[in-house]
Amino acid sequence: MSSVRSWDGDLPTPDHLGFDGRKDPYSIDVPITDHYIELYFTHINGVSYPIFPRRPFLHWVRNEKQKSSDDLMLVYSILAVGSIFSLRAERDDEGSQLARMAQRAVEKHRGKYTLQLAQSRILLSLYSLSTGDSEKAWDYCGLASRAAIGLKLNVEMDFDDMDGNDTQVYGLSRYGLAECRRRTFWSVYLLEVSGGGSALVDVIGTDTKQRLNGHLFSHACAIQDDDIFVHLPDNEESYESQENPRRTCPDHGGVGSNQSNATEGPKSSPMAHLIRLSSIFTDVLAHIHRSPHQSDISYGTFFGTFYTTTSDRLTTFISSLPPHLSYNGLNTSAHLASNLLPIYITIHTLYHHTHLILNRYARPSLLSQSTLTANILAATTHARSLLRMMQSLTRLPTDLKTLPALVTTAIVTATDVLSAAGSFETELFTDTLRIMNGGLNVVNEVAGCWKGLKVGRRKIKERIGEVAESGIGGPRGVRGWVVEEGLDSDIGIGRREMDLFYTEGEWRNELLRALGVEGRVVVLENLGDRGEGDGTDEEEDEQEEM
Secondary structure (H helix, E strand, O other): OOOOOOOOOOOOOOOOOOOOOOHHHHHOOOOHHHHHHHHHHHHHOOOOOOOOHHHHHHHHHOOOOOOOOOHHHHHHHHHHHHHHHOOOOOOHHHHHHHHHHHHHHHHHHOOOOOOHHHHHHHHHHHHHOOOOHHHHHHHHHHHHHHHHHHHOOEOOOHHHOOOOHHHHHOOOOOOHHHHHHHHHHHHHHHHHHHHOOOOHHHHHOOOOOOOOOOOOOOOOOOOHHHHEEOOOOOOOOHHHOOOOOOOOOOOOOHHHHHHEEEEEEEEHHHHHHHHHHHHHHHHHHHHHHHHHOOOHHHHHHHHHHHHHHHHHHHHHHHHOOOHHHOOOOOHHHHHHHOOOHHHHHHHHHHHHHHHHHHEEEEEHHHOOOOHHHHHHHHHHHHHHHHHHHHHOOOOOOOOOOOOOOOOHHHHEEEEEEHHHHEEEHHHHHHHHHHHHHHHHHHHHOOOOOOOOOHHHHEEEEEEHHHHHHHHHHHHOOOOOEOOOOOOOOOOOOOOHEEOOOOOOOOOHHHHHOOOOOOOOEEEEEEOOOOOOOOHHHHHHHHHHHO
């Protein structure tokens, strides 16, 4: 029985679309159906969750007249997610109606797990994230994980042994279906690890419970790397053509052990690289979660080993990227021209974000002063690099709403780190304000599609304003600033006493010393309280959407 809250109790809305969850939407309204399908493939399937081969799937969905009930469940889920990115004035009502049809189909599903069920749950999780309902999104993510394991998607299948009936899905070949299964599994994996839009919703401005993995939901990942025995995704050209490239069998032992199957060569799948990086990120989050519960002796030994090993893994990852995925201006332009900018930016955003999180959280009383200083400087360096990358995106002739909402998580974390403390007397102050505003501009665009991000957008804007005002119009003789409380201090990844940028007492002095702040500082308190509850922020959002 599904644990997802049902829509049956909601007030009905007029179905001006005329759609019926039991009928093929292409038999009812071709233009609207195509509109939402295309948006889904542009903003979701073409970004971080490339489950389906575009050309084969679109040919099937537009021409297949005998779709099963499971097929229709999936199609309506796709339409609901596509509606997130529409500019139609009716998109919210239409998206709600489409999602309602998909959810009813999911809840009524009986019998064995099917690929369409797992995929529909993934998509409904993403739709819930877009509306800011992270609890419902977590429910669907957990149900998708259960279906993925029930279908044994975490184990490589021998599609040469599949019978004819098993291949009648979306008109795919046996190889195409096997790759679709892989990508469905890896999409669940990415959804659990890095999420889509709940990250900033959970971090700022909601009543969500504390989270274990820090950036998505309030629970641990259900899928562990040691239980994964499936290839990383093939390159997109092979998937589109449904031609099976020669490959070796995966080694047992998780993501890292079979990385060579799909991440070598100029045509490697960007999704495969994102999966490898997400595995490292998950280990960092697990390390931070366990740290407060370790003895002082155990932590002192384990921290150094884990930090060195993880830093080496990140160095190996970034250095092993194929030339076309390395971050530089030429590659950025090439990915922009080929409509592959979002996943390219996501890879490099998560790389800096993982470094930042690794360095931000530790038990300061068990670190030497040199180690503490090194962690603080490394975190600020990666925060600055991340926001500088965001600032460069604002100069590109592209619609940044195509970026996944995960990028905003990294932006808010980087902003939180850079604005925690600093000196007014360095050239970095002006640069810091500039690149933080660049990050805010990116969030402004992405938040147009993910409603839950609007609260975070306001928090970032207020933080930047407070810091700028303290530097320009603050008391005379003040040399710098320090902020009392972080943007995610209430429900952040680690406990407050592990956050090297928002500690108290002597550790705050260590932060200022590491950042080179000398002399009198102004302490900024209760940031973000202004304007809450007076409707000002809501009115601002409404005006921006008009």
